[in-house]
Amino acid sequence: MLAFFGNVHAQHTLFIPDTLSGTSFNLDVHRDSIRLKTGRITQSLGINSYHYFGPTIILRKGDSVSLTVNNHIGDTTTMHWHGLHVAPSNDGGPQSMIMDGMDWTPRFVVRNRAATYWYHPHMMAKTAEQAMKGDVGLILVRDNEEAALTLPRRYGLDDFPIVVQSLELDTFNQFMPKGMKDSVVLVNGTDTPMVSMPAQVVRMRMLNGSGERTFNFGFTANKHFKIIANDNGLLRTPVDVTRIWLSPGERVEILIDLSGMQGQTIHLKSYASEIPMGVQGGPTMPMPPGSPDMNSPLNGVDFNILQINIGAQTASPVTTIPTSLVADTPLIASMANAHRTIHMTADSMMVMDGPFYFNGNTFDMMRIDYKIPLNNIEIWTLLDSTMVAHPFHLHDVHFYILDRNGVAPSPQEAGRKDVVLIKPNETVRFIAQFTDFADTTTPYMYHCHILMHEDDGMMGQFLVGDYPNKINQPSTMPLSIKPNPAGNELTIESDCFNGTQKPVVVVAQPDGRIVNVNTTFIDGRITVNTSDLCSGLYFVSVKSGSYTGTATFVKE
Numbered sequence: 001m002l003a004f005f006g007n008v009h010a011q012h013t014l015f016i017p018d019t020l021s022g023t024s025f026n027l028d029v030h031r032d033s034i035r036l037k038t039g040r041i042t043q044s045l046g047i048n049s050y051h052y053f054g055p056t057i058i059l060r061k062g063d064s065v066s067l068t069v070n071n072h073i074g075d076t077t078t079m080h081w082h083g084l085h086v087a088p089s090n091d092g093g094p095q096s097m098i099m100d101g102m103d104w105t106p107r108f109v110v111r112n113r114a115a116t117y118w119y120h121p122h123m124m125a126k127t128a129e130q131a132m133k134g135d136v137g138l139i140l141v142r143d144n145e146e147a148a149l150t151l152p153r154r155y156g157l158d159d160f161p162i163v164v165q166s167l168e169l170d171t172f173n174q175f176m177p178k179g180m181k182d183s184v185v186l187v188n189g190t191d192t193p194m195v196s197m198p199a200q201v202v203r204m205r206m207l208n209g210s211g212e213r214t215f216n217f218g219f220t221a222n223k224h225f226k227i228i229a230n231d232n233g234l235l236r237t238p239v240d241v242t243r244i245w246l247s248p249g250e251r252v253e254i255l256i257d258l259s260g261m262q263g264q265t266i267h268l269k270s271y272a273s274e275i276p277m278g279v280q281g282g283p284t285m286p287m288p289p290g291s292p293d294m295n296s297p298l299n300g301v302d303f304n305i306l307q308i309n310i311g312a313q314t315a316s317p318v319t320t321i322p323t324s325l326v327a328d329t330p331l332i333a334s335m336a337n338a339h340r341t342i343h344m345t346a347d348s349m350m351v352m353d354g355p356f357y358f359n360g361n362t363f364d365m366m367r368i369d370y371k372i373p374l375n376n377i378e379i380w381t382l383l384d385s386t387m388v389a390h391p392f393h394l395h396d397v398h399f400y401i402l403d404r405n406g407v408a409p410s411p412q413e414a415g416r417k418d419v420v421l422i423k424p425n426e427t428v429r430f431i432a433q434f435t436d437f438a439d440t441t442t443p444y445m446y447h448c449h450i451l452m453h454e455d456d457g458m459m460g461q462f463l464v465g466d467y468p469n470k471i472n473q474p475s476t477m478p479l480s481i482k483p484n485p486a487g488n489e490l491t492i493e494s495d496c497f498n499g500t501q502k503p504v505v506v507v508a509q510p511d512g513r514i515v516n517v518n519t520t521f522i523d524g525r526i527t528v529n530t531s532d533l534c535s536g537l538y539f540v541s542v543k544s545g546s547y548t549g550t551a552t553f554v555k556e
């Protein structure tokens with residue numbers, strides 16, 4: 001058993017981010033720095049008053065909410081509400097660019113069940129960099145079903161956010177977003193963390209926010225715990241386990257009974273010696289000559305993640321664990337009316353660091369991979385023919401895993417999911433229904449949640465088809481661009497422009513790079529001179545008073 005962290009460095013008190021609640025939220029994303037290691041400070045991205053990491057957003061199911069994201073990071077970004085079922089224009093995918101100095105104000109009704117979700121940027125080719133620098137936070141959804149159960153829900157007292165991220169720092173202590181020799185494990189942005197928890201039933205909301213690593217979580221002495229929720233909702237009944245695998249993007253909520261243990265110390269650990277080779281976190285694979293160095297000291301060994309000092313009980317402690325949780329009726333295979341297959345491959349069987357492909361393709365913003373009729377119930381078959389495992393994530397809706405290599409999922413994977421890990425040579429089938437939101441222009445994403453794979457193009461996009469019964473929720477300022485495709489000039493109009501005040505106009509390439517254009521504002525209409533632009537896809541972001549809107553155009 002190795003315990004790198006506890007032995008080498010002093011313990012730091014676990015950071016518990018503050019919560020934001022209500023119906024309107026403000027996230028100010030900015031450049032910052034933190035002191036992670038002795039020596040140089042580490043350049044980071046902070047949110048609101050934090051230097052690294054963001055506040056926890058608490059949403060109530062049924063509430064109509066608006067979120068404003070102000071971008072002060074000196075680069076283009078986006079903000080995605082991972083796991084939330086929202087219209088594509090509110091989803092914060094790579095299309096919903098927020099240029100530096102601009103803001104974005106999605107509005108939506110919270111439709112998800114009580115569970116633990118999260119937010120992070122989704123900027124094309126830059127998600128790893130921006131997320132690993134700290135631009136990440138949790139979202140807790142509460143609902144009446146959850147509130148009716150006797151569960152710990154006092155945030156920071158008996159209900160703890162546990163966001164685990166492993167990262168690599170270079171010799172100057174700077175984040176290496178694509179580094180595969182990660183040796184630093186942070187919990188809520190805290191290095192070598194310790195926390196005190198009361199001697200009663202406590203709840204932990206666990207997210208693997210790493211770029212690449214899968215953890216095999218467990219506690220000292222194989223202490224049992226109960227899984228009560230996975231990605232998108234509470235399970236029907238708690239599942240008793242001593243381990244839970246979490247690949248990047250996956251969440252679970254667990255209950256652990258610490259009754260009678262006051263004065264003791266236990267550790268949350270990753271029992272990575274039990275992870276097989278091929279799953280990132282297991283033993284390092286033998287490398288063919290010329291491969292990148294992937295030999296992280298965390299690979300294939302057990303290590304401590306969080307020291308838990310067990311203290312006195314709180315007032316009115318929860319001391320029992322419910323035997324049943326919520327009703328949920330999974331979709332079943334016979335309900336499906338469409339099937340899709342996604343084959344994950346690489347240039348050869350020896351490739352360990354990508355690029356990896358979905359059906360031979362890398363991501364192309366100009367290509368829509370699937371057009372899905374609204375309300376379709378679909379079975380997606382995912383097959384991994386590469387040497388490494390891939391956590392597959394679907395935007396828009398949750399899914400139910402039907403089987404892994406033909407075998408029904410374990411009970412803790414049987415609930416509502418939005419990420420599923422596919423191991424080498426494995427075939428996983430899931431079923432999902434594409435309800436509520438249709439939009440013929442803005443797509444949703446699906447991708448590998450290993451951030452470097454995603455950034456390298458292991459991503460695709462789908463439109464959900466337009467039908468009359470869709471929920472129409474235009475979030476931001478609608479912009480009309482003519483002509484599109486554009487020649488040497490285009491015009492932008494919107495009902496939200498007010499009078500004679502010239503709106504701010506920023507044009508960027510799909511990689512977020514800003515391009516200089518001349519604009520004029522006459523008769524309530526913006527004219528953009530596009531004569532110097534190369535042909536291709538562009539994003540235009542317009543700010544007028546309190547409205548912002550983003551749209552795309554193609555230069556011929």
Ligand code: C2O
Binds near residue numbers: 082393
């Ligand atoms: Cu957590 Cu498409 O992302």
Ligand code: CU
Binds near residue numbers: 080082393394395
């Ligand atoms: Cu997502």
Ligand code: CU
Binds near residue numbers: 389448449450453458
């Ligand atoms: Cu992958």
